Amino acid sequence: MPAKILVVEDNWDFREILTSILNRVGYEVIEAAAACEGIAKAVSEVPNLIIMDLGLPGMDGIEATARLKRNPKTANIPVIAYTVWSDDFKGKAMEAGMAEFLPKTTPPEVLTEIIGRFL
Amino acid sequence: MVPSNPSAAQEMMKLAVKRPLRVLIVDRSAEDAKRLVRLLREGGYDPAFERVDTADSMATALEQSWELVIANSGIPNFGRLDALALLKEKGLDLPFLIVADIDNEEAIVTALKAGAHDYITKGNLERIALSVERELRAAQTRRERQVGAEHLQRHRDLQTALIDASLAITSTLDLKTVLNFLLEKVDIVLPNSATTVRLYNRETGALEPITCRNIDENEWRAANRSSNRNSRRKVNRPALHNGFPIRLDKAYSDLGSVDIFRKYGFVSYLEVPLLAKDEMLGVLGFYAHKGHQFSQEEVEFLSMLATQAAIAIQKSQLYEQTRKQKAELERANKVKTEFLSLMSHELRTPLTAIIGYTGVVRDGIFGQLSVEQEEALSRVLSRSNNLLEMIESILQATIFETEEVKVQIATFSLSNFLSELRLLYRVPMDKDITLIWDYPSQLPTIRADRIKLTHILRNLISNAIKFTDQGDIKVSVRHSPETKKVTFKVTDTGIGIPSKALPSIFEMFHQVERPETRPYGGMGIGLYIVEKFTEILGGTVEVKSKPGKGSTFTVAIPDGI
Numbered sequence: 001m002p003a004k005i006l007v008v009e010d011n012w013d014f015r016e017i018l019t020s021i022l023n024r025v026g027y028e029v030i031e032a033a034a035a036c037e038g039i040a041k042a043v044s045e046v047p048n049l050i051i052m053d054l055g056l057p058g059m060d061g062i063e064a065t066a067r068l069k070r071n072p073k074t075a076n077i078p079v080i081a082y083t084v085w086s087d088d089f090k091g092k093a094m095e096a097g098m099a100e101f102l103p104k105t106t107p108p109e110v111l112t113e114i115i116g117r118f119l
Numbered sequence: 120m121v122p123s124n125p126s127a128a129q130e131m132m133k134l135a136v137k138r139p140l141r142v143l144i145v146d147r148s149a150e151d152a153k154r155l156v157r158l159l160r161e162g163g164y165d166p167a168f169e170r171v172d173t174a175d176s177m178a179t180a181l182e183q184s185w186e187l188v189i190a191n192s193g194i195p196n197f198g199r200l201d202a203l204a205l206l207k208e209k210g211l212d213l214p215f216l217i218v219a220d221i222d223n224e225e226a227i228v229t230a231l232k233a234g235a236h237d238y239i240t241k242g243n244l245e246r247i248a249l250s251v252e253r254e255l256r257a258a259q260t261r262r263e264r265q266v267g268a269e270h271l272q273r274h275r276d277l278q279t280a281l282i283d284a285s286l287a288i289t290s291t292l293d294l295k296t297v298l299n300f301l302l303e304k305v306d307i308v309l310p311n312s313a314t315t316v317r318l319y320n321r322e323t324g325a326l327e328p329i330t331c332r333n334i335d336e337n338e339w340r341a342a343n344r345s346s347n348r349n350s351r352r353k354v355n356r357p358a359l360h361n362g363f364p365i366r367l368d369k370a371y372s373d374l375g376s377v378d379i380f381r382k383y384g385f386v387s388y389l390e391v392p393l394l395a396k397d398e399m400l401g402v403l404g405f406y407a408h409k410g411h412q413f414s415q416e417e418v419e420f421l422s423m424l425a426t427q428a429a430i431a432i433q434k435s436q437l438y439e440q441t442r443k444q445k446a447e448l449e450r451a452n453k454v455k456t457e458f459l460s461l462m463s464h465e466l467r468t469p470l471t472a473i474i475g476y477t478g479v480v481r482d483g484i485f486g487q488l489s490v491e492q493e494e495a496l497s498r499v500l501s502r503s504n505n506l507l508e509m510i511e512s513i514l515q516a517t518i519f520e521t522e523e524v525k526v527q528i529a530t531f532s533l534s535n536f537l538s539e540l541r542l543l544y545r546v547p548m549d550k551d552i553t554l555i556w557d558y559p560s561q562l563p564t565i566r567a568d569r570i571k572l573t574h575i576l577r578n579l580i581s582n583a584i585k586f587t588d589q590g591d592i593k594v595s596v597r598h599s600p601e602t603k604k605v606t607f608k609v610t611d612t613g614i615g616i617p618s619k620a621l622p623s624i625f626e627m628f629h630q631v632e633r634p635e636t637r638p639y640g641g642m643g644i645g646l647y648i649v650e651k652f653t654e655i656l657g658g659t660v661e662v663k664s665k666p667g668k669g670s671t672f673t674v675a676i677p678d679g680i
Contacts, residue, residue, distance in 0.1 A: 013472035017479055024484040084471050086511070087570045091527065104471045105504065108482040 003119045004028045006047040008038030008064065009082070010056050014104060018051060018082070021108045022115075035059035039067055042074045049118050054083040054093065062089070062096045069097035078118045082106075137165035140251070143180055143213075144170045145190040145202045155189060155218075155247065162248015173197055174205060181209050186258075187251060190235075191218045192226070203233050212261065214254035218244070277420050280304040284427040294435040295330055301428050302332040308417050309407060313385055315339065318393070318401035318432065326401060334383055334406075342379045364391045364422055366413050380406050389413045391421050395429040400436075403428060456520045463514040467507065474503045498549065508581065512644035515574070516627055519651055526568050526655055528679075533562040533605065536569060537596060540576060551589040554580075558596035565598070565605055566679035571652040578645040579609040579672050587613030587669070598678065604658075606675045615666040624662065625650040649674070 005027045009015045019029045030045055032038035035056045042050060050068070054061035061081060068074040080100040081093045090101045100114055140159065144152045152170040159166045171177040172194050188206065190199040199217050206213060214236050219227050221240040230238065236254050239247050287300045298316050305314045313333040317326040328343040330336070366389050380388075385406035393400040403425045407413065413421075479485065481496035488496070518524060537558060544554055576594070583592045590612030597606045616624060623629050627647040649672070653660045658676030 011468065011472070013469075014475060017472070017475035020479050020484050021482075084467055087573070088527075090570075105474045105507065107500075108478045108484060 002026050002028045003048040004030060004045065005115070006030045006032065006038065006041055006045065006050045008032045008035065008050060008056070008061065009053040010034060011053070014053065014082070021111060025112050025115075027115075027119075035061065035064035038064055039074075042068055042077065043071065046073065047077060049115060050077055050079045051082045051115075052079050052098070054081055054085050054089060062092055062098075065093070065098050066096040080115070080118070137163055140164040140166045140187065140255075141183075141185050142166050142168045142187045142189060142251075143177070143185045144168055145172065145177060145188065145194070145197075145199070146170055147172050147191070147194045151191055151218075154244070158244055158247050159251065162251070164248065164251070174201060177202060177205055178209075181205070181211065185211075185213055186255065187214045187216070189216045189218065189247075189251075192220070192223075199230050199235065200233050203230070203235060207234065212258070212265075214251075214258045216247075216250060216254060276307050280307050281420075281423055281427065284424060287431075294432060294439075297431040297435065298330050298428060299332070301424055301431070302330070304424060305332065305405065305421070308420050309405060309411075311408060312411075313380070313383060313406040315404040315406075316393075316401065316428065317343070317404070319399055329401070334379065338379050364389060364418055366418070384408055387411050387413060389418065389421065391418075391425040393425055393429040393432060395433040398433070400429050400432050452520070456517045459513050460517040463510045463517070466510050467514075470503060470507050470510065474500060474507065477503065501549065509644070512578075512648060515648050516644050519648075524651075524655055527570065528566055528568055530564050530566050531569050532564045533596070533598060534558075534560075536572070537562070540573065543577070544580065550584070550587070552584065552587055553591050554584075555591055555593040557593055562596070562598055563600070563678075567605070567676060568656055571656060572676065575649050575652050575674055576607060576609070578649045579607075579674070582645050582672075583609050583611035583613065583670075587611045590669070603678045604675050605678055606673060608671060608673045610669065610671040612669040615668055615670055616662070616664040617666050618664075621662060621664065625660075 005022055007015055007018045007022075007029055009018065009031070010033050015031050015033070019031065022029050030041055030047060032041050035058060038050070038052070038056075041047075050065075052061040052065055056064070061083070065079045065081075068077065068079060078099040079097065080102060081090075081098045082102050082104060083089070084104050087101070093101050099118065102111065102114065106114075137160070142156075142159065144155060146152045146155075149170060152168070156166050156168055169180050169183075171180050174197055177197075188202065190202050192199060203215060206215065215234065217227070217230050217235050217238045219230070219238045219240060221242055227238050236257065237250050239250055281304075284301050284304055287297055302314045302316070305312065311333075313331065315331040315334075316329040318329050319325075320327050326343075328340050331339050366387075383406075386409040387407040389405040389407075391403045391405070393403060403421065405413070405421060477496055477499050481488065481493055481500065483493075537556070541556060580592065580594060591610075592612075593608075593610045595606075595608040595610070597608075598604075599606070625646050627644060629643040629647075650660055653674050653676065656676045658674060660675075661673045662670060663673075664670035
């Protein structure tokens with residue numbers, strides 16, 4: 001069974017880009033366009049990995065991750081930050097329990113390599 | 120006898136025409152008084168006299184004006200000394216002659232000491248006219264001297280006022296404060312006058328009320344408003360034309376706002392222009408009560424005061440102008456910063472999406488690509504990343520302008536840090552450049568702001584790559600345990616920087632102007648960020664460069680701040 005990856009990203013373009021890359025490698029992709037939707041899908045689907053945008057409308061990706069980490073059902077799912085935010089937020093992201101901090105400009109090759117480490 | 124000089128001629132006139140003389144005689148005997156009067160008449164005077172022999176009658180008599188007092192002796196209870204004292208009490212400085220007995224020398228000396236001016240002995244009364252003449256002349260001199268002293272004192276007061284005024288204008292920039300202080304000084308010369316300051320508004324051509332003294336300001340302003348409304352031509356005032364003061368003794372018809380001044384009883388008007396460097400700033404108006412005519416001295420003082428006022432006004436106007444311009448500049452700068460920040464944010468998202476899609480296509484996720492297609496897309500990626508870097512630089516620079524940049528110090532391995540940095544330059548460059556990393560295999564952990572250090576080095580390395588067409592770019596790193604400093608050196612074999620351009624390369628938006636036709640991209644923000652971050656980290660940045668040979672940038676930052 002292929003690994004299941006949840007992409008929480010409000011921007012359609014980046015959902016499309018991530019889905020293209022991840023499908024190509026053979027992962028199953030579930031999409032969510034907001035933090036709450038993401039948390040709900042994480043609880044119901046229990047994916048193997050979550051790729052989380054930080055600048056989400058309403059609740060941001062860091063807060064969403066912190067909540068996921070507090071929920072025993074989702075606490076062990078690795079969450080990777082995927083963002084245009086500067087490295088200045090890396091500390092906070094890691095504090096919230098994120099496993100990696102990737103800029104959205106990360107080349108597909110590098111992205112898949114890093115994701116591969118967690119699966 | 121032919122008079123040889125004017126004063127001799129006057130003497131002769133006196134002889135010919137009897138000189139009127141108002142004389143007060145203190146004497147018990149009417150007969151003695153008459154004798155004195157007769158002797159005076161014989162001496163060339165035409166005396167009008169009154170005889171008094173008590174303190175009361177003398178006090179009453181002194182309500183009229185006298186030129187001379189002659190006091191005889193022998194009045195019980197009202198002696199010569201009493202008469203002298205009474206005169207002093209009334210504040211009168213009249214020539215005081217005593218008629219005395221020749222053998223009573225002691226009485227004479229006492230009287231002279233008490234303030235009598237001269238004495239005549241009873242046996243020598245014929246000489247009284249001469250004595251009177253001398254004393255009248257002496258009194259005249261005394262009066263003149265007194266006037267001179269008063270004049271001098273007044274002159275000193277005016278000088279002091281002008282010095283105070285010039286001190287006042289150098290110590291404050293608030294226009295009304297200075298002007299009100301200057302107007303106070305007007306009281307020295309014109310205690311009961313009203314003063315007004317009106318300034319010429321170049322846009323509307325009207326004289327606008329600024330401040331006034333000794334009249335109700337609201338009333339005056341209201342009067343000015345209505346007069347300005349009624350007649351714009353009122354601006355064509357003489358003082359505005361030729362720059363000289365004008366004096367009007369009956370000012371009714373010429374004043375724009377007469378009613379208010381008439382109400383206060385002001386009739387005479389003096390208008391002095393406020394001139395600073397030949398520029399007409401406005402007018403100072405002085406209003407005096409009926410009967411006052413402005414003297415030359417007053418006009419001069421007020422003109423000098425006007426000069427001081429003009430300087431104060433001009434200074435204050437310049438200050439106000441500078442203050443406004445500063446506020447405008449600050450606002451414009453804020454708008455610029457906000458605009459840049461917003462633009463950068465808005466540009467970043469679509470550009471990142473472009474990079475994302477291009478990466479997906481280039482990596483063959485949507486199907487196999489030809490070598491040429493892959494190369495072309497690699498260039499698209501490379502250029503897009505350059506563009507994104509520029510946008511991020513702008514964002515970074517606007518952050519410097521708007522908020523305080525926080526330093527986040529952490530302990531990290533310098534070796535790890537450099538390995539991660541190297542990863543960014545793994546992608547092959549489309550130039551014939553070799554990137555050489557030169558650092559010892561054993562490097563310690565350091566305490567510094569890792570992110571800012573990354574920014575510094577990335578900017579230096581991208582600059583080196585940008586300005587080098589072929590050759591080597593060497594990144595050297597050394598840690599000195601003695602000085603607790605880490606030194607980063609980025610050396611290129613690029614086009615170099617002309618020495619005269621070196622001092623300004625760290626300025627924002629600065630790029631060295633080059634005669635070559637080939638443009639180098641970028642906006643001149645990279646080095647600005649390098650310098651700012653280095654400064655924030657408490658380090659130093661140095662540059663050495665030879666045009667045509669290459670440049671070396673050296674950044675040294677403390678290990679642990």
